[in-house]
Amino acid sequence: xxxxxxxxxxxxxxxxxxxxxxxxxxxxxxxxxxxxxxxxxxxxxxxxxxxxxxxxxxxxxxxxxxxxxxxxxxxxxxxxxxxxxxxxxxxxxxxxxxxxxxxxxxxxxxxxxxxxxxxxxxxxxxxxxxxxxxxxxxxxxxxxxxxxxxxxxxxxxxxxxxxxxxxxxxxxxxxxxxxxxxxxxxxxxxxxxxxxxxxxxxxxxxxxxxxxxxxxxxxxxxxxxxxxxxxxxxxxxxxxxxxxxxxxxxxxxxxxxxxxxxxxxxxxxxxxxxxxxxxxxxxxxxxxxxxxxxxxxxxxxxxxxxxxxxxxxxxxxxxxxxxxxxxxxxxxxxxxxxxxxxxxxxxxxxxxxxxxxxxxxxxxxxxxxxxxxxxxxxxxxxxxxxxxxxxxxxxxxxxxxxxxxxxxxxxxxxxxxxxxxxxxxxxxxxxxxxxxxxxxxxxxxxxxxxxxxxxxxxx
Amino acid sequence: xxxxxxxxxxxxxxxxxxxxxxxxxxxxxxxxxxxxxxxxxxxxxxxxxxxxxxxxxxxxxxxxxxxxxxxxxxxxxxxxxxxxxxxxxxxxxxxxxxxxxxxxxxxxxxxxxxxxxxxxxxxxxxxxxxxxxxxxxxxxxxxxxxxxxxxxxxxxxxxxxxxxxxxxxxxxxxxxxxxxxxxxxxxxxxxxxxxxxxxxxxxxxxxxxxxxxxxxxxxxxxxxxxxxxxxxxxxxxxxxxxxxxxxxxxxxxxxxxxxxxxxxxxxxxxxxxxxxxxxxxxxxxxxxxxxxxxxxxxxxxxxxxxxxxxxxxxxxxxxxxxxxxxxxxxxxxxxxxxxxxxxxxxxxxxxxxxxxxxxxxxxxxxxxxxxxxxxxxxxxxxxxxxxxxxxxxxxxxxxxxxxxxxxxxxxxxxxxxxxxxxxxxxxxxxxxxxxxxxxxxxxxxxxxxxxxxxxxxxx
Numbered sequence: 001x002x003x004x005x006x007x008x009x010x011x012x013x014x015x016x017x018x019x020x021x022x023x024x025x026x027x028x029x030x031x032x033x034x035x036x037x038x039x040x041x042x043x044x045x046x047x048x049x050x051x052x053x054x055x056x057x058x059x060x061x062x063x064x065x066x067x068x069x070x071x072x073x074x075x076x077x078x079x080x081x082x083x084x085x086x087x088x089x090x091x092x093x094x095x096x097x098x099x100x101x102x103x104x105x106x107x108x109x110x111x112x113x114x115x116x117x118x119x120x121x122x123x124x125x126x127x128x129x130x131x132x133x134x135x136x137x138x139x140x141x142x143x144x145x146x147x148x149x150x151x152x153x154x155x156x157x158x159x160x161x162x163x164x165x166x167x168x169x170x171x172x173x174x175x176x177x178x179x180x181x182x183x184x185x186x187x188x189x190x191x192x193x194x195x196x197x198x199x200x201x202x203x204x205x206x207x208x209x210x211x212x213x214x215x216x217x218x219x220x221x222x223x224x225x226x227x228x229x230x231x232x233x234x235x236x237x238x239x240x241x242x243x244x245x246x247x248x249x250x251x252x253x254x255x256x257x258x259x260x261x262x263x264x265x266x267x268x269x270x271x272x273x274x275x276x277x278x279x280x281x282x283x284x285x286x287x288x289x290x291x292x293x294x295x296x297x298x299x300x301x302x303x304x305x306x307x308x309x310x311x312x313x314x315x316x317x318x319x320x321x322x323x324x325x326x327x328x329x330x331x332x333x334x335x336x337x338x339x340x341x342x343x344x345x346x347x348x349x350x351x352x353x354x355x356x357x358x359x360x361x362x363x364x365x366x367x368x369x370x371x372x373x374x375x376x377x378x379x380x381x382x383x384x385x386x387x388x389x390x391x392x393x394x395x396x397x398x399x400x401x402x403x404x405x406x407x408x409x410x411x412x413x414x415x416x417x418x419x420x421x422x423x424x425x426x427x428x429x430x431x432x433x434x435x436x437x438x439x440x441x442x443x444x445x446x447x448x449x450x451x452x453x454x455x456x457x458x459x
Numbered sequence: 460x461x462x463x464x465x466x467x468x469x470x471x472x473x474x475x476x477x478x479x480x481x482x483x484x485x486x487x488x489x490x491x492x493x494x495x496x497x498x499x500x501x502x503x504x505x506x507x508x509x510x511x512x513x514x515x516x517x518x519x520x521x522x523x524x525x526x527x528x529x530x531x532x533x534x535x536x537x538x539x540x541x542x543x544x545x546x547x548x549x550x551x552x553x554x555x556x557x558x559x560x561x562x563x564x565x566x567x568x569x570x571x572x573x574x575x576x577x578x579x580x581x582x583x584x585x586x587x588x589x590x591x592x593x594x595x596x597x598x599x600x601x602x603x604x605x606x607x608x609x610x611x612x613x614x615x616x617x618x619x620x621x622x623x624x625x626x627x628x629x630x631x632x633x634x635x636x637x638x639x640x641x642x643x644x645x646x647x648x649x650x651x652x653x654x655x656x657x658x659x660x661x662x663x664x665x666x667x668x669x670x671x672x673x674x675x676x677x678x679x680x681x682x683x684x685x686x687x688x689x690x691x692x693x694x695x696x697x698x699x700x701x702x703x704x705x706x707x708x709x710x711x712x713x714x715x716x717x718x719x720x721x722x723x724x725x726x727x728x729x730x731x732x733x734x735x736x737x738x739x740x741x742x743x744x745x746x747x748x749x750x751x752x753x754x755x756x757x758x759x760x761x762x763x764x765x766x767x768x769x770x771x772x773x774x775x776x777x778x779x780x781x782x783x784x785x786x787x788x789x790x791x792x793x794x795x796x797x798x799x800x801x802x803x804x805x806x807x808x809x810x811x812x813x814x815x816x817x818x819x820x821x822x823x824x825x826x827x828x829x830x831x832x833x834x835x836x837x838x839x840x841x842x843x844x845x846x847x848x849x850x851x852x853x854x855x856x857x858x859x860x861x862x863x864x865x866x867x868x869x870x871x872x873x874x875x876x877x878x879x880x881x882x883x884x885x886x887x888x889x890x891x892x893x894x895x896x897x898x899x900x901x902x903x904x905x906x907x908x909x910x911x912x913x914x915x916x917x918x
């Protein structure tokens with residue numbers, strides 16, 4: 001095994017420029033999933049992935065249809081039943097590139113400047129897909145892959161994966177695996193290899209408060225009726241207490257407490273208060289009493305106001321007493337909270353606190369479950385060692401505040417946990433102009449995943 | 460005098476159809492002050508008024524320029540220094556007529572249906588201007604006007620009278636009078652003659668709360684920073700206490716308490732809780748504890764949220780943690796509150812209550828002083844008797860919740876109070892399609908003001 005790995009690592013060194021050429025090919029395709037005019041390019045990108053899988057030596061390579069853009073599948077199962085099967089997740093679609101005038105080079109003409117390659121999708125996540133493909137290639141070309149791998153590369157991640165849950169449910173046998181590898185998260189810094197082991201879920205609502213049947217003159221009626229904008233503000237203000245805790249009844253009941261080990265790990269992360277102050281520009285931080293900012297963002301549930309709208313919002317003055325007011329309200333959830341339970345908790349809060357002077361309506365717009373991976377599972381341990389051997393420093397564990405619905409879907413439908421990693425950096429300009437990939441980190445990423453697959457084959 | 464009055468009242472009866480023809484002439488002119496293409500029509504309307512004044516026998520009739528639309532002036536001072544001088548206020552401009560498709564007859568083609576004349580401006584306030592002109596005419600044609608009158612008919616009321624304060628300040632001597640008669644308020648019902656003796660002032664603000672330098676991902680930062688929309692809601696929620704009282708420091712300090720007489724008069728108004736519930740459609744009323752709805756609207760100061768805007772307000776879901784949030788906040792003021800004092804009180808509230816986790820900015824957008832007229836002054840007493848003699852029932856006194864800045868401006872610049880009345884009805888569709896004037900009330904209005912001028916001449 002050690003011989004195979006050193007041969008594979010030599011192979012990586014010799015093939016760097018070809019890997020980069022392949023990446024440039026891939027990011028040249030404007031596979032913008034939200035663009036209705038990009039269907040041909042979406043198919044080109046899917047075919048590019050399928051072609052790479054075939055060249056690797058994948059079997060059963062297919063471009064499988066969904067109600068939207070297709071999913072590319074391929075498998076290498078030669079290691080046999082005695083070895084673990086890893087489901088590799090990725091996506092071949094990218095965000096739109098607008099505003100185009102802010103790009104220093106055209107978004108779909110990959111351009112190298114210094115140590116970076118600039119292109120839409122270079123980091124999110126075509127670069128990560130190529131890293132995975134090349135790690136598998138390195139082992140395939142040097143004795144064969146010592147584990148079983150299935151690839152599931154979708155084309156709708158940037159539009160919220162509307163058809164993926166159905167796809168997974170319809171292909172449970174095809175996708176059956178021991179765990180998933182999802183390289184769609186990132187690193188804290190180029191010298192800080194990172195393992196993400198938790199993601200928050202979400203429940204998103206629209207709250208509508210109404211009073212008068214139509215807008216009133218604030219002079220003629222102001223004082224005699226409860227202003228719906230005021231009533232909405234009063235309801236929202238009551239959703240947090242003085243300690244920054246969410247007051248929905250039972251909100252924290254099913255929150256899994258942070259273990260001492262997790263808190264110790266999170267304390268190692270180089271994101272202290274100064275980091276959050278600098279990143280956000282706020283005059284002072286805020287949050288749930290008793291927790292650090294990292295814990296608040298990654299491991300504690302929150303309630304945010306995403307939007308407010310009522311009455312007159314233009315320039316100048318209009319003395320309207322608005323008939324209605326609206327808020328977009330979302331909660332980020334952690335294990336073992338459940339979006340529908342939180343929906344009922346918010347409803348109960350409103351039933352208790354909404355005054356009889358207004359009417360209200362609550363609409364649930366979206367929901368997704370939180371997830372957390374056991375950091376003691378073999379896949380995480382192998383990834384830890386692979387990252388450590390590559391970077392020469394121990395990786396850090398973190399829980400991310402965002403939501404990656406596919407993780408919870410795989411857990412619910414396939415019964416598998418996800419090992420989350422990735423080699424994007426915080427300054428990669430994801431979803432923004434001048435997206436880039438740090439090439440030294442790209443090559444280290446290939447090395448790390450080569451080591452990971454090799455280690456998994458030993459286990 | 461009794462002979463002159465009965466002759467004048469006979470004259471009114473004989474000339475009703477001509478009065479109606481004159482009103483139809485006047486409302487046929489589309490004098491929409493906000494329409495930049497209506498300048499010629501605005502001038503036509505001003506000339507129409509000037510022509511009427513000249514035919515009445517006014518002296519010194521002038522169309523006086525302002526930075527915007529001109530003011531029409533005319534005077535009848537033959538009664539001499541021993542008699543009071545009354546400054547009659549009016550406006551010859553009207554609101555736009557849109558949406559045109561909702562009118563049952565063209566807005567500038569006056570159309571009689573049943574007892575009503577339909578046209579833009581019929582009630583607000585060309586009809587009221589004609590009422591005043593014809594009352595003066597009836598006395599002029601039957602022995603002469605027994606009081607002195609000055610007319611000031613402006614052309615910018617519907618756009619907020621932006622040049623009137625300057626005009627008054629520049630023409631103090633010309634406008635010097637004992638009190639003003641402003642027939643731009645209305646009646647509670649066709650059988651309920653009404654004297655308005657108080658108007659609320661206003662102070663209007665925009666409050667901007669900001670936190671992060673730009674919109675953040677609510678997953679990646681939610682929980683670690685104070686959401687500006689939440690902070691704004693918390694600040695707004697604190698502006699009222701559980702008794703519906705405004706919590707700005709010192710807000711009520713200079714509020715003149717309601718006298719027992721005023722409260723008794725207000726209790727006579729036919730606007731009870733059922734009226735406000737029906738008019739507004741709210742599920743339950745709200746307001747400052749210890750006061751009736753009429754008192755809350757007319758005689759107590761209030762604070763209203765006129766608009767809210769923050770973050771994402773479109774269809775569906777966007778998980779943004781907004782960088783800023785904005786509210787339009789207005790206060791309605793009563794004597795002896797002062798808009799600038801209230802501005803400072805709101806600023807002080809924010810300095811005390813805004814948390815260190817956000818930044819805020821307060822912009823004062825508009826302000827106007829409240830006003831109240833002594834109901835024992837001779838002009839009010841004469842109007843009371845004139846209305847009573849015309850309708851056969853005693854008039855009701857009310858304070859209106861809205862603001863008429865000219866009233867406070869005349870008080871401050873000319874040192875005169877305003878006697879406020881008018882003969883529009885609540886269902887006249889002011890500022891709306893199918894504006895109309897109730898013709899029996901129109902003729903009674905002319906009779907009432909004829910009696911009023913006659914009584915003032917006796918005093």
